[in-house]
Amino acid sequence: MKLTQRVKMAWSIVRNDFKATAAGFEKWFFRGRSIFQGKSGGTLATNETIFAAVTRLSNSMASLPLKLYKDFTPVTSPTSDMIANAPNNNMTGFDFIRTMEVIRDTRGNAYALKMYDARYQVSSLLILDPAYVEPVVEQDTNELWYCVYGPKGQYYVHNLDMIHVKHIHGPGYKGINPIDVLANTVEFDKNVRQFTLDQLDTSIKASFILKMATNVSEDKKKEIYANFQQFYKENGGVLIQENGVEIDPIQRNFIDPKVFEVEKITKSRVAMVYNIPIFLLGETEGVSYASMEQLSLNYVTNTMVPIVRQYEQEFNRKLLTREERLRGLYYKFNVNALLRGDMKTRGEFYFKMMRSGGYKPNEIRALEELPPEQGGDKLFISGDLYPIDLPVNERKNRGKGVNNP
Incomplete structure (x- = not known):
């Protein structure tokens, strides 16, 4: 960015009364909890299929070796060591990448704020709750900023000071939440399960059909029914069928086979939204070991490579200066680790x-x-x-x- 642009932007910040970008973030609490904490549970904790998909994606991303390279040769720097081993005081590199990917897959956007030391070098990356972050564009310079809502107002952070990974989006810079896309699927799956539980509850209450002759009086019917109940209770479920009375057990399937068809539909839709092969969600019908390698290659090529590329470009653009990039430095995940x-x-x-x-x-x-x-x-x-x-x-x-x- 040229000096004149920086001066103009600084004047825009003063004119619009923007807050300081990164001072005092560690002490931010809003509505009784830290903006760095985030919410746990939700749909992720109540739907096994979505949980499995997010676990697969986040573990795959976190398992990939991340290194800083210079012309195909691994090199080290304070920043590369920080992001690979201790992005902040509370996380390892594995936990940082996995948490970012979990938030991206359940909220559509994941944000990590760059924190600086006294020499203006990146010292840590702090993950923010996406509920309190909103991308905005400054009207004069057309620069992307992030509006972070705090207890004393709004704080604005420039896009180069915020790591932002997201799902696909339309106009604007905010990714679409996959959970919102799957809202109808989750609701349908929930209703089918509840219907099955209700059927199971009613099937336990009715277990036998007691047949009597048509010429039996009402008093005799009540007597036969009372004797049936008493005999069943006293003999532990063993019944003796007498002349004129037929006892047929009611055959019940405690789990409707169609429930499994509904689960297949749910898995198929979740797999489509997260762009992963359905066999990774436990649906192995029609899959053989001979095709596993090809399916794994499809998962790496069509699912992981675009996600990896997004992380790499965010790190290259925001953790390296332009001069460092021109010298041949770049961050790279080793995707081959998934293809061994x-x-x-x-x-x-x-x-x-x-x-x-x-x-x-x-x-x-x-x-x-x-x-x-x-x-x-x-x-x-x-x-x-x-x-x-x-x-x-x-x-x-x-x-x-x-x-x-």
């Missing part, structure tokens, strides 16, 4: 990559959490095997030397 196959598949992949000059031996060892070995920092190609920088004539001579000592 079994031991046989990994072995074949590493074998092909090393023989074709794709991986160095030490790079393969690093992927398998093994220490580097001397001589493992060269690329090899099959031949069988030469260092990739060895001239062709030396390869042939070396081959002759081996065959003809």
Whole structure:
């Protein structure tokens, strides 16, 4: 941002009587609770399918290794160490990413405020309750700000000081809440379950059909019914069928098979809204182990990659300066961590990559959490095997030397 733009923006802040952006946030309480606390439970705690979907997405995001790179090489900095290990005084890096993703998936938007130390370096990232944050655009500069509602009024934070990850949205900068999209599905599922419980309650009360002859008087019917009840009570449910009386048990299915069809519909709709394969929600009908790898690849490619890209661009834009980005620095999640196959598949992949000059031996060892070995920092190609920088004539001579000592 140019100096003239900064001056103009500062004047707009003074003119509109904006509050200080980040001072005293740690002491903010509103309506008896901290704006950093947020609300727990809700639909997430009462619907198993949505809980499973959000758990899958948040755990997948939090499990991905996050590193700062410079031209494909991992590097470290105080900020990268902060976000990977201790984004704030209360969270680990895993918990921070998972919490942000849970809030994004249940509220549509997740916000984390950048806090600075005395040297104006980012010292922590504090997660805000999205109920008290509203994106706004300054009318003169067209800059995006975030209006945070506090106990003494409104505080405005510039977009570069706020990490904001969200679901898809239309005009504006606020993501759509997936729970709102699923409101009808959740209500339908709830009503079907309640109807099933009501049926179960009535089915327990009526268990037998007692048949009598048509010429039995009313007094005789009452006597037979009373004897039936007394005999059933005294003999622990064992009945003796006499002449002129038929006793048929009522066959009851305590769980209506159609309830499972409703659950399939619910799982299908939740999977569509969260853009995840339905087999990840426990619906494995028609899924075989042969197709699992392809389905997992579909989950990573179509579900995780867009989410990961959003986090990466937020971190790159707001945790790195333009000069740092021009020097080749960037944050990156290692999505390959979700695609690691079994031991046989990994072995074949590493074998092909090393023989074709794709991986160095030490790079393969690093992927398998093994220490580097001397001589493992060269690329090899099959031949069988030469260092990739060895001239062709030396390869042939070396081959002759081996065959003809």
